[in-house]
Amino acid sequence: MLVGRFNHCLAYEWPMSACDLYFISGSPPCWTVMLALEFKGVAYTPRRLDNAKREQKSPEFLKINPRGQVPVLVHEGNTVCETLAILAYLDGIAPEPALFGRSPAETAQIWQIISECDGNLRNPVGDISRPLFRGKGEAFREQIVEAATCVRDELALLDARVASGPWFAGDTASAADFVAFPVVMQLCRASAREEAAPLELGVYPLGAHTPNLDKWAKRIEAIEGYGNAYPPHWK
Ligand SMILES: N[C@@H](CCC(=O)N[C@@H](CS)C(=O)NCC(=O)O)C(=O)O
Numbered sequence: 130m131l132v133g134r135f136n137h138c139l140a141y142e143w144p145m146s147a148c149d150l151y152f153i154s155g156s157p158p159c160w161t162v163m164l165a166l167e168f169k170g171v172a173y174t175p176r177r178l179d180n181a182k183r184e185q186k187s188p189e190f191l192k193i194n195p196r197g198q199v200p201v202l203v204h205e206g207n208t209v210c211e212t213l214a215i216l217a218y219l220d221g222i223a224p225e226p227a228l229f230g231r232s233p234a235e236t237a238q239i240w241q242i243i244s245e246c247d248g249n250l251r252n253p254v255g256d257i258s259r260p261l262f263r264g265k266g267e268a269f270r271e272q273i274v275e276a277a278t279c280v281r282d283e284l285a286l287l288d289a290r291v292a293s294g295p296w297f298a299g300d301t302a303s304a305a306d307f308v309a310f311p312v313v314m315q316l317c318r319a320s321a322r323e324e325a326a327p328l329e330l331g332v333y334p335l336g337a338h339t340p341n342l343d344k345w346a347k348r349i350e351a352i353e354g355y356g357n358a359y360p361p362h363w364k
Contacts, residue, residue: 146174151193151201153180154362157251157311158212159200164307165216167354169223173202177361213243216304228304238298242290242305245283246312253279254312257330258319266324277330280316284332287313288339295348302352310349313342318363 150166150173152159166173178184178199186197194201194210202209202218209218220228230236256276260269287309290297297305313335319325320333335343349355 147205148173149176149203150174151176151178151185151190151199151203153178153185153199155315155360156180156199157315160311160314160358160360161212161307162200162202162215162219163358164310164349164352164355165219165228165304167358168226168302168307168352169219169228170354171219171223175357212308213304216307226301228307230299230303232299235299235303239303239305242287242297243308245286246305246309250280250283250287250309251312253277253283254316254319258315261319261322261325264324266322266328270328273328273330277328277332281331281338284313284335284339284342288342291341291345295345302349306345306349310346313346 148171150159150162152163152175154177163175178190184190185194185199191197193203193208196210198210200210200212200215202215204218204222207218209215216228228239230239253276256269257273257280260266260273266273287297294300296302297309317333317335320330325333332338335346
């Protein structure tokens, strides 16, 4: 039986473990949940679905999540879909370290950053990274350059937030850090591609444009278990 914190199992290998996480490699929301699981030290079995084979739309998986999307956590018979719902659930089953703060001010700050990230950063980063990952940077130049304007503004705000403290809220990592980090990494991975250079996006490397954010990213990378959460196909 392959049950354990560090095993990557076939998606429907039987028996299921006490805590299964269905994920697609490189998906920022899945990475967010995996970072949170590692941070809390919750044992789980990562069950990777192959996006190329559309495994998330298979009849077996649609029984788990009729929307056919990941991440999905199945813990002791409870099926939880949606990243933020999963993070809230994790705080319920393993309260420490808390993902949503220890004071009203911290909680508010964390939700503000999550909302800003989801509302202002995630989509423009997708507009940049999708074409670049498909080798279509030049064809989508206008879209990419326009999205980069928003992204630079958002990264500058995030950079300012970690200028005076190690994390976005409070003195430990939180849901805000785990939501933002994979989006920033997706941007970096796309912007590091050779064909991004002539587009002069002004975001990569982080250290050259947003040095505080660069240090923050290195702090996340130093979290125990970080390597287990890292997208397998990026290794
Ligand atoms: N709001 C959802 C978004 C989930 C989502 O968009 N998942 C993508 C991966 S990043 C997915 O499952 N895509 C496959 C598909 O839609 O077929 C969440 O945060 O959980």
